[in-house]
Amino acid sequence: MIEVERLSRNYHAVRAVDQVSFQVGRGEIVGLLGPNGAGKTTTMRMLTTFLRPTSGRAVLSGHDVLDEPLEVRKKVGYLPENVPLYLEMRVREYLGYRASLKDVPRSKRRSSIDGVLERCKLTDVESRVLGHLSKGYRQRVGLAEALIHDPDILVLDEPTAGLDPMQIREVRALIRELGDRHTILLSTHIMSEVEAVCGRVLMIVKGKVAVDDQLDHLQVQSSIVVEVRGPAAAIRKVLEATPGVSRVDVTDQHGEILRAEIQTKDGADLRETLAQRIIQNGWALRQLDHRRSSLEERFVRAVREATILTDDRADKDHPTETEAA
């Protein structure tokens, strides 16, 4: 449905999106995740043809964004960030206007407006002026507008931003429902949203794809948390030397007590081995816990790695400056 190949976008000297490649299959709900300013909105704007890519290729529903932008727009429903609407129009009037712009045939216009009004639970406000509606309702009008021409693909930029918890639940439920019929790409920086709605996660950090994986794969990754009393350096050495351990992160250390998070290869549960080794060395084991890493931790790690990478690169680019510093 969506094929993106080495898509890049510059704003003057700044590279906002850097060689992003990914594919989204029919019926998938993909969460585009990333810190603010990572390039999520720019990516979405390129996919919806609002912005032209500086380089690279994007094909949606078989149409290239550069060669056939009008065809792409017919196949894509787009909910921009902050949901810009003509606030002086009425709900039904606005949807009618958009339906005619999006080439919904006159004979079907009425039924498709009624359809989206019902799906987005807007029937009771259909004759209200948009400017008088609450944020939640406007968000739903934006969704209804994106759906009006029954597009193959929905691109939703922060669909739940600024809503209250009840409204967020409603919008999420609606998006899940829409997933049966449409391919959905939604952006957010709220982790729980991705966990609640999406099947797949695409993390973008500093304009690059940092993670692209199924949500259940990401959640399977696990870590072991230990708290031990003893000499920190020695403990660390022993933990790292245990077969099956891929990484040890010291999360906290005060006095004699050391807290560490251990990543194991293939998520293996090494609690018993670790406990044995610690006790054999005569240290006191205070805590030993196996836990599935949350998406949030994965996100923080991805952001941290990307930052370190770019910093390294910056150092290599300007070695003299760093030496001088």
Added chain:
Amino acid sequence: MRHLFTLFRRELASYFLGPMAFLILLAFQVIAWLNFWALVDDLSRSTQSFSGLRDPLNTYISGSPAFWMGLFVAIPALTMRLVAEERRSGTIEQLLTAPVTETEVVLSKWLAGVVMYLALLVPFFLYLPFLYYQAKFYFDVGPVISLGLGLTSMGMMFVAIGLFFSSLTRNQIIAAVLTFATAFTLIVATQVAFSFAMVTRRTDLAEAIQFVSVIHQVNTFGSGQFDLRFLALHVSASVLMLYLTVKVLEYRRES
């Protein structure tokens, strides 16, 4: 081009959702009424050889400072929000991700502006039948038609200029000031430059300036000479401005 009517209808309707259009319409109604009153007053003093009698239409519309003052306010006011407001509120993103072309968007906005501009002129022409039938002042109809066409083509040009400036910025005030400055240059500054060139006896320069002077163009139309060169100037200026506006919108996708 099949979305043109849908877009045009929304643009036109959006004028009437704020107070601006009503205020400008009211102001022009008042100007037309005052000018008509002054015209009738002049005509009733026909025994004094008053020059307005020989050229009643130019006394009525194009010779009246109030009319030009009104235009200075009306043209920026009608055109400043056309694109700037969409950019400020972000609705441009919705508009340009719908399956419509930039040309359709620009033409529909321009047409809505031109229709609003023509609506301003309607009261002036509504009064004339009274002069003809009731006061039995049998003026020529030819100059009325030629002035009507001339004012229309002039309006098309000014609306296209205003639309272009509106597409350059998200700040309506900047768009309005730029449009006003351009209109002022074409209407007033050319008159001043013309007089200056005449005083300094540079007649060829004066002639060139006179050609682009909008007041001179409208006076020519009002005196019954339908000068196609002026029509060509207005139409080509409109086409150029509309083309540039389309290019600005296309360029915004790049930058």
